[in-house]
Amino acid sequence: MKDRTIEVRGCKGYDRATGAISFPIYQSATFRHPALGESTGYDYSRVKNPTREELENTVALLEKGSRCWAFSSGMAAIGALLKLFNPGDHVILSEDLYGGTVRICNALYSKYNIAFEYVNTADLGAVKKAFKDSTKAVFIETPSNPMMLVSDIKAISEFAHLKGALVIVDNTFLSPHFQKPLLLGADLVVHSGTKYLCGHNDVIAGLVIAKALPEVTELLDVIYKSEGASLGPFDSWLMLRSIKTLSVRLDRQTENALKIATWLKTVPTVTDVYYVGLPDHPSYQLSQAQTTGFGAMISFKVKTVAIAQQSLNKVKLVYFAESLGGVETLLTYPIAQTHAEAPRELLDKVGVDERLLRLSVGIEDVDDLITDLAQALTEGE
């Protein structure tokens, strides 16, 4: 089946017992056993819940993975992945990365003697050079957050596999509708489901999807049931409901984003526009080769810090808020929000500064969005 059909219908789809078209919310912590030594397949919802299972199976189908685990946040999902590593292991990460990922690595997991090294994964040579005997994984965000750098998933995976390392892709920015890292060679995909998959700025969720690698999936099963950061049934249902409209939302968001990015290039107070869908983006061709859509995340720099900061106060229709991927257009100030805790030297290297703004384009009327952004980006009023 094609993606659009899977998105609408899910894995099982309707409820076999009643015919309900909307998959039921199994709001139960525990399940009655038919007899000693027997199970319905469900025993306790931390480990397995039918609504969450439907979500997991649906996302596994979309990402072309063998298994999926739904977590209570994207960070819980990333935390589970980091528990795959042992003291002494070395992990290479994109240097232009979600700030929370940098924090969980540096503030928490480095104390277990896991070495994290941040490199520009859009530069294949830099990735190869960073490998050591102890390198166990490469963790890529592509397009990256917030500079929209594109990493070649296939080339990195081929090299990492020669070295016996796993490749993990944070696929939050494009969703499986536009990018399927496992088909390009990656081993694991992680999502902040909070973003495009939930799409309505109303749920916090995370997902991990894996290829059929028994040593990895068995350990993830243990991590999952032991730590208990699993997604609740109602949030799982909200996500199933959102995924039904994923293609429609993404198509409109991408269409709006291209128009806004093209317009931003004509704005006198804007100095740089970073959008993978613009033909002058350095990785335009790589994006076309490894994705089926450009997505709706745009970063841009303005002439002065004052313009950047006033625009946050002046936007009306566009909300000044953290997060992305929802139907509402959000303007984010990475240096003060998503990347506030990332080390300064990393931000300097990547180019995140006080003049950088990030826009998550929603599904509103694009002319209204441009009118609002135009007044917010006008100098000195």
Ligand SMILES: *Cc1c(COP(=O)(O)O)cnc(C)c1O
């Ligand atoms: C938001 C985000 C996360 C963290 O997800 P939460 O759901 O907020 O815990 C991880 N990676 C990326 C790229 C994100 O945008």
